[in-house]
Amino acid sequence: MxxxxxxxxxxNIKDYDWFKIGDTSYDGEGIVIIRxxxxxxxxxxxxxxxxxxxxxxxxxxxxxxxxxxxxxxxKKNDDGxxxxxxxxxYTRRFQDLTEEHQKTLKTTNxxxxxxxxxxxxxxxxxTDKKKIDVSFTDVYRMKMEEIKVKYNAEFWDNFNLPPPxxxxxxxxxx
Numbered sequence: 615m616x617x618x619x620x621x622x623x624x625x626n627i628k629d630y631d632w633f634k635i636g637d638t639s640y641d642g643e644g645i646v647i648i649r650x651x652x653x654x655x656x657x658x659x660x661x662x663x664x665x666x667x668x669x670x671x672x673x674x675x676x677x678x679x680x681x682x683x684x685x686x687x688x689k690k691n692d693d694g695x696x697x698x699x700x701x702x703x704y705t706r707r708f709q710d711l712t713e714e715h716q717k718t719l720k721t722t723n724x725x726x727x728x729x730x731x732x733x734x735x736x737x738x739x740x741t742d743k744k745k746i747d748v749s750f751t752d753v754y755r756m757k758m759e760e761i762k763v764k765y766n767a768e769f770w771d772n773f774n775l776p777p778p779x780x781x782x783x784x785x786x787x788x
Contacts, residue, residue, distance in 0.1 A: 618703065619686055620663045620677050629654045635664070641690065644669040649680065691739060701734040732758050737769075 630650030638645045650663045666676035673696055677686045687700040708725040716722060740746055778786075 618684055620665075621674060621686070625650070625663060630663070638666070640666075640668070640675050643671060645675060697736065697739055698734075699736045701732070703730075703732045705730050734758075 627650075629652055631653050632648050632650050634646060635649050636647040638647065645666050646669055648665050648667065650665075652658075652662065662680040664678045664680060665674055667674055673688075675688050675696070678684060683704045685700070685702045686698060688696040689699040691697055706727065706729045709728050711719070711721070711724060711726055715726075716724075719726070
């Protein structure tokens with residue numbers, strides 16, 4: 615999650631041609647929406663960053679890419695500092711199959727189509743350093759699905775799902 619975040623990874627602003635594509639507002643502040651088009655290597659338009667930047671504070675409230683497969687949304691905490699409140703990442707790719715995999719899957723195709731979706735919703739922030747365990751630093755080298763998360767019954771008892779999307783209805787049919 616942190617490896618693909620353009621703000622953590624860093625954006626060399628000179629490598630992009632920037633264009634204003636719109637404007638909006640958030641929390642009483644005007645927001646300008648800009649899109650960067652890379653000018654240094656072979657273009658992959660789906661990777662072009664789109665930034666939602668506050669006109670008064672210059673804070674980045676949202677980042678996404680041109681294909682909308684990666685989204686990061688930031689909100690203000692009680693101190694006015696921004697924190698990551700929502701993340702969504704969707705990817706599709708093809709994976710080569712070994713002969714053993716082909717036999718198991720009963721297919722003759724050399725590749726299989728894979729898709730993966732990660733979604734993170736931040737429910738709260740802990741700022742008391744005494745309560746934060748910093749000894750587990752391997753989490754930055756792990757994939758999101760490898761991180762062990764304890765089941766929280768209270769969360770699931772009070773969780774409200776949004777209305778079903780077309781994608782959700784399609785998955786239920788299959």
